[in-house]
Amino acid sequence: MMRTRRALAALALVLVAAVTAVTACGKEGSPPVKGPQTDKLPQYTVNTGFRLTDSPTWNKAERRGHLVVGVKEDQPYLGEKDPASGLYTGFDIEIAKMIGASLGFDPKTIRFRTIASANRETALQNGQIDYYVGTYTINDNRKKLVGFAGPYYMAGQSLLVRADEQDIKGPQDLAGKRVCSAAGSTPYQRIQSDYPNAELVAYDTYSVCVDNLLTYQVDAVTTDDAILAGYAAKVPDELKVVGKPFSEEPYGVGVPRSDNALRFAIDDALEANEKNGNWKKAYEATLGLSGVPAPQPPPIDRYPAS
Ligand code: GLU
16 A cells, blocks of 8 residues: 555656656746756757758658657656647757758757657658657667667666665666566667576566556666666656666667668768757756766767668
8 A cells, every 4th residue: 555655656756747847947936847948958050951862761851841750758858748738858859859950950840759669660661750869779780670870879778676675786686576678679688688587577668667666566677777867866765776887878860771861961960969069958958957967979980881
């Protein structure tokens, strides 16, 4: 009973935090709300007159009149959708917008589509989205199916547990424990191959895993530190991130595999926005709120077309 009530209170907090994140401010005299600071976000200059006629994806977007970008909607400070307004906020959303502006599209006109980890490759292959920005690790297996611009951020796999957890301090303690991750993700695959004694549970999204952690259905949630820090920051009394990151997860922008023109244009956009300060400003107004100061972005890997 006690457990359920505490868990419900925590869930309510997550929801309240998600809603207030966008409306900001709060009542007079109430403490400031920790959410994306809309007034601190960069304004991206639209590269009007830009053309990329070698890119089938760009040509299609140009005819349509706007970009369609795949993202996450339940990852605090990275990609979050406000259920009331339908607006998306977070670091990945800013990355999507700065790229859009460089490609000649007004970021305000981008249509965001929520796509879960397991469905990213098919969404790009079917042309459902023009590009994807959502904690998407670049690796050789995925490169057989899609292209990656970037990386624009370096994350690492970590563990989220309840605040009163004593036994789990790192992946070596997962034997016999129920561990939750998202289907089709690299953290899921790593537990499966490197920690086979863990009882692995998969859902479509990490927020469902976090609900299961708060209600004692699982003992830990595993994914990238950047994602877990956001959930922990929303309910610090209930959740904590433990141990050191145990992988490297370079985040890339997913594009259709054969569209090298689009991939290189996005590499250019990322490089330009890292140079002009937009990347750092965007980080500080979003992901920086979960406590980690802005790192140096990793070098762009402009791998040759194949
Ligand atoms: N970065 C990891 C991946 O791409 C985990 C986060 C996610 O599922 O989006 O699989």
